[in-house]
Amino acid sequence: MTIRLTCLAMLFAPTIAVIQAQNSGLIAPGAKVERVASGFGFLEGPAADADGNLYFSDVAYERIHRWSPATGVTVFRERTGRANGLRVDFDGTLLVCEMGNRQVTAIDLDGRLTVLADRYEDQRFNSPNDLWVDPKGGIYFSDPRYGATDDQEINGHHVYYLSADHETLLRVTDDLVQPNGIIGTPDGSRVYVADHGAGRIWTYRPEADGSLADKRLFISQGADGMTMDERGNLYLTGQDITIFDSIGQQIGSIGVPEPPANVAFGGPDGTTLFITARTSLYRVEMLVTGQ
Numbered sequence: 001m002t003i004r005l006t007c008l009a010m011l012f013a014p015t016i017a018v019i020q021a022q023n024s025g026l027i028a029p030g031a032k033v034e035r036v037a038s039g040f041g042f043l044e045g046p047a048a049d050a051d052g053n054l055y056f057s058d059v060a061y062e063r064i065h066r067w068s069p070a071t072g073v074t075v076f077r078e079r080t081g082r083a084n085g086l087r088v089d090f091d092g093t094l095l096v097c098e099m100g101n102r103q104v105t106a107i108d109l110d111g112r113l114t115v116l117a118d119r120y121e122d123q124r125f126n127s128p129n130d131l132w133v134d135p136k137g138g139i140y141f142s143d144p145r146y147g148a149t150d151d152q153e154i155n156g157h158h159v160y161y162l163s164a165d166h167e168t169l170l171r172v173t174d175d176l177v178q179p180n181g182i183i184g185t186p187d188g189s190r191v192y193v194a195d196h197g198a199g200r201i202w203t204y205r206p207e208a209d210g211s212l213a214d215k216r217l218f219i220s221q222g223a224d225g226m227t228m229d230e231r232g233n234l235y236l237t238g239q240d241i242t243i244f245d246s247i248g249q250q251i252g253s254i255g256v257p258e259p260p261a262n263v264a265f266g267g268p269d270g271t272t273l274f275i276t277a278r279t280s281l282y283r284v285e286m287l288v289t290g291q
Contacts, residue, residue, distance in 0.1 A: 028285040033256060036281040037073045043276035045086040048266030055094060056276050057083040069268060085130035090137060097128035097141060104128050104141055116166050123153040130181050135188040137164030138210050142179040159193055161210035172212040181226040194223040219248045225262025229290035235263050256282055265290035
């Protein structure tokens with residue numbers, strides 16, 4: 001049975017949008033879509049650390065922000081090279097897709113930045129967009145190009161895998177139109193890639209070396225960003241947030257006042273779904289945890 005969660009109203013003040021839904025078992029009773037903060041340029045890349053603090057990027061203003069229950073939203077880093085996708089590694093390191101600088105970097109707990117990868121076979125990346133860390137610590141990241149292509153060195157748009165020791169870089173897809181969002185199951189048994197350009201979500205089986213096999217069509221719908229909850233449901237961003245179960249059946253959707261770019265679970269209990277949507281950060285309380 002399809003359950004639709006609809007945002008009824010959101011004004012410009014920090015008002016709360018009412019969610020109407022049948023008993024989905026996903027959304028907390030009485031939960032509302034709430035605007036946490038606004039006034040940003042173009043928000044992307046939400047990622048929570050082990051304590052539930054949220055990092056998110058403002059691509060337009062080249063900043064990474066941090067939200068915590070104690071301090072609210074603060075500026076974590078400036079001049080970020082148009083940082084987009086973020087992910088917190090198992091040791092607390094913040095991994096960053098720097099679109100403008102065309103590289104994947106790591107920011108450690110002391111604030112030191114290290115370039116992990118900036119080229120494949122001596123050709124600079126297109127514009128790393130989003131990433132996911134597998135249980136072994138390896139990093140999958142998408143590398144599309146949006147906009148001008150006059151300085152593009154790599155032919156095509158691909159997904160790559162950087163080994164946990166950061167020594168081996170593999171190109172793991174070569175037939176996608178414009179890969180964007182990427183996520184995997186917590187046990188690392190499947191990886192999902194949003195081909196934004198083709199309007200498809202593909203799922204793969206990772207091999208021991210990080211390469212991807214057993215390509216299957218999950219759904220004929222594209223997405224910008226996506227995440228997964230503890231039950232294996234996939235949350236995709238587009239004009240709103242659509243939720244699909246593990247076999248590709250839509251089981252719900254969440255309306256957002258602005259088109260959402262990405263989503264991630266965080267908060268003290270891990271049950272807050274944070275949504276980056278154009279100029280604002282939103283949240284909704286859930287009954288499940290996730291990535």
